[in-house]
Each structure stands twice: as C-alpha cells, then as structure tokens.
Amino acid sequence: MNAWTPLPRHFYAQHATVVARALLGAILVRCLPDGALIRARIVETEAYSGKDDLASHGRAKRTPRNLPMYGEPGHAYVYLAYGIHWLLNVVAEPVDSPAAVLIRAVEPLEGIEHIAARRNGRAQREWTSGPSRLTIALAINGAHNKLDMTTTAHGLWIAAGEAVPDSAVRTGARIGLGKRVTEPWLSMPWRWWIADNPYVSRAQP
DNA sequence: CCGAGGATTATCT
C-alpha cells in the first residue's frame, strides 16, 4: 500500500466515527476523464451513523436516497443538498448498518491548475474549504453516487496519507444540522478537523 | 468584520 493505493474495504467497515478520525490526513484522489489528476489532503470530516442518529439520512428506514448508506462500505454516497450542492460521503460500517463519513474540507496538493479552472476568481483558501466547494473543485456530482472508491476504476478514491497525531486533531459538534435534530445528536462531537489548517470550513471553537 | 436572506430541486411527509 503506497500513496496511490486505494484504502481497502475493511478500513471502511469500521464504525463511522473511527473512519472519520482515520481519514484525516488521507489523500483524496480524482482522475478526470481528460486525464487531469488532482490530489488533496482531507482536513475535515463528519460521521453519521445508525438508525437512531437524527442528523443522519440513515435514520428511521431505507429510502431511495439513503440506500447507499445501507450498502457496501467504501462506496460513495453523493447527494444534493439545498437543491444546489453536491456533497461527498464515503459509506462506512458493514452492509445493513446505515453509516457514512462526510468529507467537509480538503487541502489541495496537486493539480492546482485544474482546481483553479473551476474555482476561478476566488481566494485559494476558499477553493476546497467546504463540502460543496470541494465537490465543485474536484468535479464530483450525482454521477459518482454509489461508485466503489476502493478501486481506481472510477477516477475517485482515497489513499493513505501521513498520519495525523491526536495532538493535532480537534473535535466538535456537526455543522448545519436541520432544525428537527434534537439532543443528544445535535451536540454529538462527531466532527473532526486538523487544528489550524486554513482549509477547514469554518472557525474552530 | 458580521449577519441576513435568497438560490433551487430531489426527496420525504
């Protein structure tokens, strides 16, 4: 396993909170149809897990939208939020256990010019500092929903990166939850980010 | 700098 090898399925089979923490520092790789290659370091994630988690699409029961969350770990779950924004998640936990990890922010490492082409006119730190910003930057959309991210076949996968020590990791409540979400889920510290990283989506409490 | 409000549509109730 090197800097290019996709993380294996058994990695994603762990609990979503474990996967979310472990994905910090990992490398999101995007290979465009035209051959353009983009690599970016994951700096912020959120976990959504279980049928009881009121913040999760996997709450209650299966629906056409959340079906990927009940499926095989390591697949993409991409959905449209607010009618406009595509958000990228990776399915976690075994089949029938609805869970996913939302990729909230990444730090561009390679293919800067390909990102700039889609994020033109903005400050560089705003290119990928948010769940929808990064899907725009990496040209990810509904077409990627359900694709297997443990293979390089679909041009979208995650490879191992340099480990991030606990001393550099921060946690807090998840962001942007709907008003129907109540405690304890509202305050559940299931958001992870790398301290002081300029690409984290918002001020760190 | 900060807060408010609009965009825009698939999905669920």
Added chain:
DNA sequence: GATAATCCTCGGA
C-alpha cells in the same frame, strides 16, 4: 407542501 449534512452576495458597522 416543507425541508435541506450549503454557498454566495449584499448591506450595515
């Protein structure tokens, strides 16, 4: 019919 795991712009301080 209402809502939403967000982003951007605009107006005011």
